[in-house]
Amino acid sequence: MKKFGIAGLGALICGLVIAVVAITQFPLSALPEPGRLETALATRAKHYLVHRNSREGIPPAPADRQASTKEGERLFGTECGACHGNSGHNPTDAGRWMYPRAADLTSRESQSYSDPEVFWIIKNGIRLSGMPAFGKVESDDHIWDLVFYLRTLPRAPVS
Numbered sequence: 259m260k261k262f263g264i265a266g267l268g269a270l271i272c273g274l275v276i277a278v279v280a281i282t283q284f285p286l287s288a289l290p291e292p293g294r295l296e297t298a299l300a301t302r303a304k305h306y307l308v309h310r311n312s313r314e315g316i317p318p319a320p321a322d323r324q325a326s327t328k329e330g331e332r333l334f335g336t337e338c339g340a341c342h343g344n345s346g347h348n349p350t351d352a353g354r355w356m357y358p359r360a361a362d363l364t365s366r367e368s369q370s371y372s373d374p375e376v377f378w379i380i381k382n383g384i385r386l387s388g389m390p391a392f393g394k395v396e397s398d399d400h401i402w403d404l405v406f407y408l409r410t411l412p413r414a415p416v417s
Contacts, residue, residue, distance in 0.1 A: 326399075376408060
């Protein structure tokens with residue numbers, strides 16, 4: 259039993275040393291683009307957490323999707339276009355200066371979220387990402403309007 263205790267303590271110390279070395283090697287600068295591993299891990303974690311958090315408390319969507327989409331187009335220019343650009347896929351200077359950069363809302367990755375997940379993201383924001391929470395400044399109906407409008411954005415041309 260004593261051997262397992264010593265081995266466990268040794269493994270814990272090794273894990274802590276590896277974690278400290280990894281943290282000290284992590285670049286803090288927002289100038290370079292993140293690497294593939296960082297991007298993959300952050301994207302997976304974000305998708306998991308958004309999915310988990312959006313399972314409850316999402317109000318029903320408005321019945322008139324067409325009118326909602328039209329209102330969403332109006333709101334998009336004032337609420338979202340400042341960072342994501344009016345097309346949703348060409349971020350403005352403000353969106354390019356964020357870290358991570360403002361998302362391309364027409365991308366497969368962005369469009370892969372379900373409607374309730376997009377609603378949750380717009381309402382609650384995403385901490386440490388530059389995505390603000392609109393839940394205190396916009397009504398639930400307006401947030402649904404934005405969700406519906408986002409689904410109509412044309413895909414960006416492949417370059």
